Amino acid sequence: MQTEQGSDLEVARPYALDADVVAAGLRTDGRGLTGAQAASRLERVGPNALPEPKKQPAVLRFLQQFNDTLIYILLGAAAIKAIMADWLEFWVILGVTIINALVGFIQEGRAEQALAGIRGMLSPDASVLRDGAWAKLPAVDLVPGDVVRLAPGDRVPADLRLLECTQLRIDESALTGESVPASKDVPPVSPEAGVGDRRSMSFSGTIVAAGQGQGIVTDTGSRTEIGKIQSLVEHADSLETPLTRQLASFGKVLTLIILGMAVVMLAIGRFLHDLPFPDLISATIGFAVAAIPEGLPAIVTITLAIGVQQMARRKAITRKLPAVEALGSVTTVCSDKTGTLTKNEMTVRSIVTPAARYDLQGLGYDPTGTIDRVGGGESGGDLAAILSVGTLCNDAHIVADGDRWALVGEPTEGALKVAAMKGGAAEDAPRIAVVPFDSAYKFMATLNGVGGGARAILVKGAPDRLLERSTAQRGEAGPEPIDVRRWEAEVDALSAQGLRVLAAARRPVGTDVEGVGIDDLHDLEFLGLWGIVDPPRPEAIDAIADCHHAGIAVKMITGDHQGTAVAIAREMGIAHADGAVDSLTGAELEALSQEQLQAVVQDVDVYARTSPEHKIRIVRALQSHGQVVAMTGDGVNDAPALTRADVGIAMGIKGTEATKEAAEVVLADDNFATIRSAIAEGRRIYDNLRKSIVFILPTNGAQSLCILIAVVFGLTLPLTPVQVLWINMVTAITLTLALAYEPAERGIMQRGPRKGGGSIIDGGELVFVLIVSLIIGGASLGVFYAALGAGVDLDYARTIAVTTLALAQMTYLFNCRFLSRSSLTLEVFRGNPVVWWSSGALIVLQLGYTYLPFMNRLFESAPLTWNSWIAPILVAIGVFLLIEGLKAIRNSRAKGGVGAPR
Incomplete structure (x- = not known):
């Protein structure tokens, strides 16, 4: 058997290489490894697990609690009392010091618990191709070169270079902060692409939201992206x-x-x-x-x-006593966007049809709210048509969960479903066939019976893809020639507001049509656009204003796209006095030295497409100016920065366990406004x-x-x-x-x-x-x-x-x-x-x-x-x-x- 060195099993930037080049570099192919090869590699590279941190003995951690000048004074007083043989006073003073040390000792251990929380995110098992057959194996036994199969609901067991994708979308919010599942594809991406833009990769600890896929393991254990975060947490020593x-x-x-x-x-x-x-x-x-x-x-x-x-x-639940007071000295709050400043519940804010424009009231997945025609007047068939596509060409469901509403499905589809519920759209048109969404063509289509024996193809997806397949639009008097330039301008206007834009179209078909395919999607009638946003928390807007009155700067640090982040920041009041919003992307930040970043860090309001390393650099740059920094977050990608910040603040409801353990303060209601009160x-x-x-x-x-x-x-x-x-x-x-x-x-x-x-x-x-x-x-x-x-x-x-x-x-x-x-x-x-x-x-x-x-x-x-x-x-x-x-x-x-x- 050929001996394999651990260093031979590494491929630099696999996301930027063709899949066959990566497979060749790992000395494998689409048929996976044999049991013998896997055992040899496991011996060389070690198990697919995050290493246990070095633990300091409990005795030493307890003794460290006495390393304080005032405690030295107390111990000196106790020693003096012992010399004087005043034993009552000796035991009283000594008791004060021991109680103080016990409190500090019990409150410690945060970093170890944070690392344990990250290790708990790893998948326990995986579907692996070994010896030419698929088998369910412990994820800890995966090695570079293994071929792994992914299905909806799976937790990705290691970092994978994707070999095959079928409508594969993965929820990477805990790693990147993205509020929408990332669509995956096989072709390589730019070598400079950040973690959130590496479409050809899936990362350990993330969750498959939809579709199927296969990938080849490129990194395991501490070499994965989540393993790098663990290392950052381990080395991001918290400050006094x-x-x-x-x-x-x-x-x-x-x-x-x-x-x-x-x-x-x-x-x-x-x-x-x-x-x-x-x-x-x-x-x-x-x-x-x-x-x-x-x-x-x-x-x-x-x-x-x-x-x-x-x-x-x-x-506001405080995990470490000094953080109670440290909050009062905060000068800058660095906040994640998704789920912290925003609700992390996609919402349709605007609908544009050929005949009118509509504003939607209400936030999140609660279907309570109205749809108001801009300029007044009653809604017509134009609105009913687009709402019908939104609810019928849709796989999401909105269900009541006590006094709240919960989404079953993808956030974007949930937003369309809620909009349709607000408008009272009927769902009595049975689905006959479907073309599932695929990132290759960026739309979804269904064939539905629409009453009276009639049938129609309903389509929703990227506006540019639907416009190129449409020949007409639904006007007030019926079908009319499509105005492509007008719709391109509408898309640009909605995007400039930080909205995610989707389009709807339809085509009537004969009653004898039993199926639908890509080739059937032509001569469509364009119905209009949805403008979708992850809405700001209204109370967070007031809280940010109060922070500014108190002399506290608020910075947004997010993995989301720059345009969306800037638009949300402007809406929330995260801006200079003149209303301007300065922003930096992760790529731009990467090009700056730490000294250059320190020179601009206080003037930048928004940091977009950031990685965990970027967040720590930002916090350090702010601290170099004497700023007392509070960092909020909910994903595991926030844990290192929360550890480094003067005060780490985690979201208690949507936050990961790793983030909660890394933080000094946990918000029980996930409400940014609670930070103001704290x-x-x-x-x-x-x-x-x-x-x-x-x-x-x-x-x-x-x-x-x-x-x-x-x-x-x-x-x-x-x-x-x-x-x-x-x-x-x-x-x-x-x-x-x-x-x-x-x-x-x-x-x-x-x-x-x-x-x-x-x-x-x-x-x-x-x-x-x-x-x-x-x-x-x-x-x-x-x-x-x-x-x-x-x-x-x-x-x-x-x-x-x-x-x-x-x-x-x-x-x-x-x-x-x-x-x-x-x-x-x-x-x-x-x-x-x-x-x-x-x-x-x-x-x-x-x-x-x-x-x-x-x-x-x-x-x-x-x-x-x-x-x-x-x-x-x-x-x-x-x-x-x-x-x-x-x-x-x-x-x-x-x-x-x-x-x-x-």
Whole structure:
């Protein structure tokens, strides 16, 4: 037996070569392979399966969750507690870090699941010609050179160079984005043809919609087009979200501040006050514990988790927590056309007859709608004639599916059937014979009995093919000479609107005619044209307008033809301010270097006839300009770009499993308008997250300043480390969560996207946090030392200080509800009932801290008399009013152009 090398079984660009040349290159012929040849080749090239990705051990994936600056701070705090033998605090802090890591670990695994979804698209078996006979074999055993037979409903098992075609049409929408099944043929195509234009090929994972065919296997496994997509998904590493980048930056700055202040405190305590080294180390540890916001990672996680629930109510299912916030920072949405911006349900929009023009109302396969004559008047026999052809020369069926209508058959024929139903066309003309549609002659014909014993040939198909076979047209007064130039102009006008154009014709025949063939299709009477479109979703048009108002660009990236894509984009409002639509085809994009693409990418509105590689290049080019890119899609061809984008958004109803697994967000209703709501929700969540951070930091700042000032001036420490932990814990589990439920700020979708990079809070807000920390910390120190001066014991004075901190933090919560405007308004008492529940919970917990004996023992607190509450309450009210004054100064400076609160 001849030895065959794997490299010998490859043919470059088989779609551009004659079928016999491809067969010769693969050392086979139309009789297929023998079992021995197939076994040898299988050993050389491997099974026809997509390889399993390399999996990272679960332990390593879990440990990676700790690779974060803020987590390092938490682990450092836990280590300090262990050294101090404060095991309660140690386990509390360690528990926070472990819970945070578990959440991240559970949410991961997206890329592996996406690849598994793609592998699930492959066919399980195939009809193969082996040893001269047809056999049903596992598709995994196919090798280059095998001859495979295709039938309606089959999933293509490998990439095939077609050898024979009989009316073969294949649904390639999951691979190319085309809304209409692609017609296949045997002759080669141009070497530059994109995947969607390779008529001489059928591709692994696509579905045979109609007809029969045979092909020779050219590529299997990872070498197929779907295998190349898998490779793109595997290597299209997802980027960090703006939130993760900002938190990392914020954590580094916070770490430097804490370490710097600790060093300063050590130096002052040692060299200025000559404090004993053990006491100084203990105080420094207390300062570090006070300064570290150990509740921050948990607050971020919980705020995002609440956002996930809110988005789910809006039909946007979030698969990864940071994507909740990332949506709010999106600057560009790259959207697939078919099924995302459009309904993916072909619809007849216009009918042109020799006598009149008609507009059709209603969308999709729902037969509800009217047919209106342009210019008014009643429809006549001209409309009835073309509708009759549309329903009788047709193999599709429209059936009720609950409260929806479903298509059984091809989308284009479904559109004609629905149009006929809207016009009330009768279907009582039995079919006697048929000439099925074939891409070679581009029409279909039937012989029907049309009543009273009469018979007629009904034809529908490409306008040019029917015009060349027609000698007359149906005028208002009956048959009249055909005006070919007029119809050519009508076809051009409809095509310019992005409509797919089909024509209808008929010829009466004798009652004795029993069959119909190609040669019978002459001297036809031309009946008119249908203009068909995959209609835009009406709600998507409004959503795009809202995105533009919010400063978000919308780009259409589709596998469809350029003219259709541009027409739909213009109709949907995806255009420049002057109404122009700039577009690029995949071939034009291919000719551009990445640098050239980066130069034009922001000006192009529509990308047509694109491949998965093109989509990734577009996303990368946009990201090179600092754009935060959301990519939507439903086909497996979208999975790599969804993985690469900052936010991948998949369609939940019509999307493939591979696409859903590759995405961060899945739209449960396949509605582009849901993206608008999700972006608004993302902006609200980010605002609330910032409010939570601006709220929680002064808690730590005030405590650490209390300790720092006490050490610097050699005073008694107003708080113990365990009391520091109590304040952090009680505010984190009550007050901070309340801000996660804040409603959206006014005009949230009228402002532009926030700028990427930097820290999650800007310099002005950091100064604000420091001043608030001084106010709350200074007030608490004043109350503490005043109590000591009045002669109370140390535990009693510290309990008053802790109570002051807790109540001041509660009133500060109301300051934080509106950061960019005054909280001295009745609105501060409305809109968020969680604020009141959390404030009540804080008071109950603080009462327990103060009066429960076991809490007194655990936290070294003491019961207070009623009059000892007066000072903390008055101080808390004073803190609220003082901070409102600070906000007023800050906001007035912002309006004057000094800086703007975000």
